[in-house]
Amino acid sequence: MKALDPKTGRTKDVIRIVEAKSAAEASAKRDDLRRTEEASSGARTRERLGDAATSWMRSKLPALRASTRRTYADVIDLHIVPRLGDYYVDAITPDDVVELRDEWSAQTVGEGESARPISPTTVNGRLRVLRQLLADITHDLGIRDPAARVPAVRVPKPKKRKGLEAHELRKVLEVLRRDYPQWYAITLTLALTAQRWGAVAALEWSQINDARGAILFDRAHVRGIVDEQKTGAEVEVPIVEILRTALAEHRRAQLEEQAPWLGRGLVFPSTTGTLMQPSSLRKPLAAACTKAGVPVISPHGLRYTFNHLAKKVTTGDVARSITGHVTEEMTTHYDWIGDREKQRAVAKVAALVHPTSRVARGSGSSGGSGRGRKNSAR
Structure with missing residues (x-):
C-alpha cells in the first residue's frame, strides 16, 4: 500500500503481512494501517532540514568570515542536505545523526591505489557543522536536539611531536639557506612570528613597518579568499635583526626579477603572483628536515615550534599576544614536553x-x- 513517510512526508510503499479471513477484512486492515501511517507522519506543515538550513545560512552569513561561509556551505550542500535535507527537523533522531557520521567515516578520497579513508578530523569537522545547524534550528523550534549527545569520531593522538627543538630548527634553517634559498625567508618568517600560513602568505610589504620594527598581521587567506584573521584579532610582531635581514634580501631578489606581479605587493607570492597554498612549502621543508636529520614537520609545525620555544623564555600571556591564541588551553595544546x-x-x-x-x-x-x-x- 502507499503511505506517507513520517520523516519526509513523501509517499512511500509500505509492506505489511497481516492475517485476514476474507478480502473485505484484509481491505479493512489495510485502511487501518494507512490511517496509522499517515497519523504518525504528523502535520504536513513541518519544516524540512534543507529549507531550515537555507534560512539558517542566511542568518549566519553576516557574522561569518568568507572562508568560514564557504566551508559551512560546502558541508551543508554536499554532505548534509543530500542525506537529511528531505527529513522533517522534528523527525530526525540521534540514530540518523550517528548513521550519517558513520557513513562519512566509511568514505574514501582518491582513486585506485591512491584511495585512502577519509580522516577522522574531516568527519568531525562535518559533524561540528551539523551539530551547530541542528542546535540553532531545534532551539528556535523548541524541540530536542538529536545531535546533542552524538560523540565525535575518535582522533588518534599523533605519535610524534609536531614541532622542533631550537637546535633542530637551526639545522633546518641552515639547510634551507644553503640548498633552498627561495624558501628561507618565508620559513624564517613563519618560525619567528608564529603566524598561521594564511596570514604569512597574504602578507604585503605595506604591513611591514621598519620605523616601528614590527609586522602587522591583520588578514589571512583560506583557499584564496582573503579575510580577517581566524580569531578576528590584529597581531603585531616585532622584527628581530635576523628576520629583517632575510626579508631585505628577499625584497632585493624580487626587485631584481621584476616580475609582472611585483606591483601587487605580496611579500611571498607564488611563481605566478597568486596567493601561495601551504602545499607549496611542504616538499622543500620536508627535504630540509630530512637533510638536517630532524623529524619532518609541516609548515604549521613552525607555529608549534615557536609556541614550544616561547614557553622556555617568556610568560604564557606574552606568547599568546604573538601567536594569537585566545585561551591558555590552546597554548597548551600547541606545546609538548621535551626530553x-x-x-x-x-x-x-x-x-x-x-x-x-x-x-x-x-x-x-x-x-x-x-x-x-x-x-x-x-
Whole structure:
C-alpha cells in the first residue's frame, strides 16, 4: 500500500503481512494501517532540514568570515542536505545523526591505489557543522536536539611531536639557506612570528613597518579568499635583526626579477603572483628536515615550534599576544614536553628523595646534580 513517510512526508510503499479471513477484512486492515501511517507522519506543515538550513545560512552569513561561509556551505550542500535535507527537523533522531557520521567515516578520497579513508578530523569537522545547524534550528523550534549527545569520531593522538627543538630548527634553517634559498625567508618568517600560513602568505610589504620594527598581521587567506584573521584579532610582531635581514634580501631578489606581479605587493607570492597554498612549502621543508636529520614537520609545525620555544623564555600571556591564541588551553595544546624537561624534573625529584642523587651522564641536564651537591654540603 502507499503511505506517507513520517520523516519526509513523501509517499512511500509500505509492506505489511497481516492475517485476514476474507478480502473485505484484509481491505479493512489495510485502511487501518494507512490511517496509522499517515497519523504518525504528523502535520504536513513541518519544516524540512534543507529549507531550515537555507534560512539558517542566511542568518549566519553576516557574522561569518568568507572562508568560514564557504566551508559551512560546502558541508551543508554536499554532505548534509543530500542525506537529511528531505527529513522533517522534528523527525530526525540521534540514530540518523550517528548513521550519517558513520557513513562519512566509511568514505574514501582518491582513486585506485591512491584511495585512502577519509580522516577522522574531516568527519568531525562535518559533524561540528551539523551539530551547530541542528542546535540553532531545534532551539528556535523548541524541540530536542538529536545531535546533542552524538560523540565525535575518535582522533588518534599523533605519535610524534609536531614541532622542533631550537637546535633542530637551526639545522633546518641552515639547510634551507644553503640548498633552498627561495624558501628561507618565508620559513624564517613563519618560525619567528608564529603566524598561521594564511596570514604569512597574504602578507604585503605595506604591513611591514621598519620605523616601528614590527609586522602587522591583520588578514589571512583560506583557499584564496582573503579575510580577517581566524580569531578576528590584529597581531603585531616585532622584527628581530635576523628576520629583517632575510626579508631585505628577499625584497632585493624580487626587485631584481621584476616580475609582472611585483606591483601587487605580496611579500611571498607564488611563481605566478597568486596567493601561495601551504602545499607549496611542504616538499622543500620536508627535504630540509630530512637533510638536517630532524623529524619532518609541516609548515604549521613552525607555529608549534615557536609556541614550544616561547614557553622556555617568556610568560604564557606574552606568547599568546604573538601567536594569537585566545585561551591558555590552546597554548597548551600547541606545546609538548621535551626530553630535557623531563630529565630535569626527574633529577629534581630524585634530589628531594636522595640529596646526593645525580642525573645520568649525557642527559643534558646538570641542574639536578648541582642542587644535590649543594644540599649535601649543607
